[in-house]
Amino acid sequence: MQRMAGFVQDDVPAEEIARQAALYGPLAQSVRELVDAVIRTEADDADIETAREEIDAITQRLRKQQMAGPYGIRFNGEGHGRPWGNAVVGLRNAIAPPLEIHRDPAGRAWADFRLGAAYEGPPSLVHGGVAALILDQVLGEAAGAGGKPGMTGTLILRYRRGTPLGELRCEAHVDRVEGVKTFAVGHIADAEGVTVEAEGVFILPRWARELLEDEEDGRPPERFE
């Protein structure tokens, strides 16, 4: 295992990655359903108590063997990243919807997704900050797809109207590149059109640039978040 500022190159073969995805993906998906049920349940008090005890027992068993810290981003020798703990796209993270983001090398990224009760802000609407969370990720992926992965420097969000919970789409593309800065723009839309617009500046910070230069054998990651 090679470490680069929290990026772990573990050389796990593609086949083993597929096996792990098939194991952990459905587990996280089950937890997403549980999160939704806990918000909306009207079960009897006794059932709630029992549920809590059972959940604690499951957690305890899962924690018998666990990583010391957060998941980080792992990647293998082929450069395939596994940001499985990521709050937006993480396969193992029940907080992530998760978005399955498509990218093209022209610097475009997009995703179709569904947000339920867990992403609510104003009644029946997506939380404004959840829209920001998703746009940050998709704009950042557009910057990475365009060849310049970076961390968010600035993000500007303009809310045109409330975003209803349900089926949504997020799209972004690179507007321009100026030295270490990549400018990306994008939006979230429902079936009736755009609800939130965003502009972001993504920058590969100096510490990361220096690490990438020092690391002769390491491959650069596909993206930073």
Add this chain to the structure above:
Amino acid sequence: MQRMAGFVQDDVPAEEIARQAALYGPLAQSVRELVDAVIRTEADDADIETAREEIDAITQRLRKQQMAGPYGIRFNGEGHGRPWGNAVVGLRNAIAPPLEIHRDPAGRAWADFRLGAAYEGPPSLVHGGVAALILDQVLGEAAGAGGKPGMTGTLILRYRRGTPLGELRCEAHVDRVEGVKTFAVGHIADAEGVTVEAEGVFILPRWARELLEDEEDGRPPERFE
């Protein structure tokens, strides 16, 4: 029950609200621990499979009686809001850390909180979009505390450096009010200082203003998200 654009006045007495909080709060907290464990577990495949089956069974029991849609914002005749499904502060929402936000009528809001593995973006750092999510909520609460609850109109985020996972603080205050627009500013900080700065404009949209004017008996909500 009185309905006002998804705000439900249900006249639940304070004592019953306290009882529900003591029932649902610990349940959601247990799910937060489970979310973390699912990201970090290195348990055997058989244990993972068993966990998934047990979680599905719990979800099924909780769903036997449940609300038709998202939680919304409920409030009683005393005007106390219960945004229990909210993605940042929701007592029943395992996606929410949850933040316990303090407010004062001078238009200030602040919260101390801890973010773990589920909020990761770049390795060991808070996802830039999660910082945006939290700032949107806290700036909005400052606007509400200042007497002008509203929905986010514009939000600008400036990332000064990576925000480490762990103990953090978010603060915001109203900078100025211009008609229906409230301008709030704030930041997230770790022990070493500010990591992300934000400015937001919060607006009570026309449809909401009209509803509040039409609703003679209804009390205005404390905030919109």
